[in-house]
Amino acid sequence: xxxxxxxxxxxxxxxxxxxxxxxxxxxxxPALSKAIRNLESEFGTALFQKDGRNVxxxxxxxxxxxxxxxxxxxxxxxxxxxxRLTDIERNTIFxxxxxxxxxxxxxxxxxxxxxxxxxxxxxxxxxxxxxxxHDVLKGRAELGICSDFDTKGEFSSLKKLVLYKExxxxxxxxxxxxxxRKKISVEELRGERFIxxxxxxxxxxxxxxxxxxxYGFEPNIVAEAYNDYGVFxxxxxxxxxxxxxxxxxxxxxxITQVALDVDFPLTRDINIVWKANSxxxxxxxxxxxxxxxxxxxxxxxxxxxQDTVQxxxxxTGLASD
Numbered sequence: 464x465x466x467x468x469x470x471x472x473x474x475x476x477x478x479x480x481x482x483x484x485x486x487x488x489x490x491x492x493p494a495l496s497k498a499i500r501n502l503e504s505e506f507g508t509a510l511f512q513k514d515g516r517n518v519x520x521x522x523x524x525x526x527x528x529x530x531x532x533x534x535x536x537x538x539x540x541x542x543x544x545x546x547r548l549t550d551i552e553r554n555t556i557f558x559x560x561x562x563x564x565x566x567x568x569x570x571x572x573x574x575x576x577x578x579x580x581x582x583x584x585x586x587x588x589x590x591x592x593x594x595x596x597h598d599v600l601k602g603r604a605e606l607g608i609c610s611d612f613d614t615k616g617e618f619s620s621l622k623k624l625v626l627y628k629e630x631x632x633x634x635x636x637x638x639x640x641x642x643x644r645k646k647i648s649v650e651e652l653r654g655e656r657f658i659x660x661x662x663x664x665x666x667x668x669x670x671x672x673x674x675x676x677x678y679g680f681e682p683n684i685v686a687e688a689y690n691d692y693g694v695f696x697x698x699x700x701x702x703x704x705x706x707x708x709x710x711x712x713x714x715x716x717x718i719t720q721v722a723l724d725v726d727f728p729l730t731r732d733i734n735i736v737w738k739a740n741s742x743x744x745x746x747x748x749x750x751x752x753x754x755x756x757x758x759x760x761x762x763x764x765x766x767x768x769q770d771t772v773q774x775x776x777x778x779t780g781l782a783s784d
Contacts, residue, residue, distance in 0.1 A: 464505055466538070469531050471498045472510065476528045479517045544602060551605070551744045555584040558750075559595040559604035561733070562690040563629075563708055568733075569608075572757065576750055583746055591689070592666035596621065599736055605747040607736035610666030623734040626758040631670065631729045632709040633721045634694075636701040646724040649678050656685040656703035658694050670731060671706050674723075 475484040475495070485492040503510050510524035520528055547557060560569060569587070577583055590598070596618055598604040608626070612618055633652075635641045641651075652675065659668050659682070671682050685703050688694045694705050699717035708731060709720055723729060735754055737743055743751065 464502065468498050468502050469535060471495055472502055473528070473531050473535055475499060475511065475518065476520055476524065476531075479514070479519060481518065540601070547602070550584075550586065551747075553584070554580070554582050554744075554746045555586055556606065556744070556747045556750055557604045558585060558587045558606050558608070559598040560587060560589055560608040561592070561595070561610065562589045562692075564608055565589050572754060576753055579753075580746065580749065583750075589690070591660050591663070593661070593663040596665075596736065599738060602738075602741075605737065605743055606751055607734075609734055609736060611669075611732040611734060612665045620739055621736050622739040623736045624755055624758075625732045626735055626754055627733050627761065628728075628730040629708045629733055631667065631706060631731055633723050634698050634705045634707065634709070634718050635721055636698055636704075637717050637719055638701060639704065639719070641704070641721050642719040644721055646722045648724045649674055652682070652704075653678070653680045654683060657682040658686050658688060658697045658703040658705045659684050660694065660707070661687050661689055667707055667731060670729075674706070674725070674729075 471484075471488065474487055475481060478484045478487060481492050481495055485495045488495065499511065506523065506527075508523045509521050510527060511518040512521050551557070573585055577585075588598070588604070592609040592612060595604070595607040595609040596612060599607040599621060600618070612621075612623075614621060614623065633641070633647055641647050657671065659671065660666065664672070675682050686697055688697060691707070694707055695718060697703060698705050706723075706729075735751055737747075737751065
């Protein structure tokens, strides 16, 4: 028995078909059948049984599969970890970030950092908050950029710092009854069909639930999308409404932004995240520190701009709303 025979067994078990498994493995079907027979001979028992044109696991096969799956997954993670370590030593930063970061935040920051650190490389994946947190927890990414989460329980080993706040608004299709309205009360959302990101209790989904709960109802979620464009498309088609960040919506046809009648600015925190008990590579730590410093400077500039507006308002006798 060797590692390759375990891969063969796992693939047949999951596809339940020798021909499809052979195609997946890029080997001939007779070679795959022989490898499985050798494995069964080594055990002295059948691992598969015929089920029409397919094959299914026997009782012994089901038991063995659980161990094989865990073992192969661990080996694959180990291989990936060694490759990541090699890349890190070559100054590669592994980053997992929200889809919206692709266009509105990271390009400028990455370009600036690469100018300062010419030997640096980035390996970036774009996901939703829960997946990003799991990437950082599992070591698939050194840094994450995601929405807010509770640093207790499952994510207690993570540290976070807020980079900036992102405005959130109600989005409706151009033919929706809310289109054209200046403001919508939260109570009016009762019974509306909600389009959300992949369902979880974190990020924007948590904000929506927290918004509706004081009014005695839960959002009626009818569809989930993996990214912003999926949400935009379904809202534009009239399949439902959404409450999500609005920065990327400006040029999307068929969508109207409507303000929610609430007593506080509706925003979400965008955080930089890393493992608290794990030392970042020098390059990843440098990039994190640059993002935090940029955030501090941008916040200071924004505050100075607001002070200037307020001063101008006082000088002209106008109030700044």
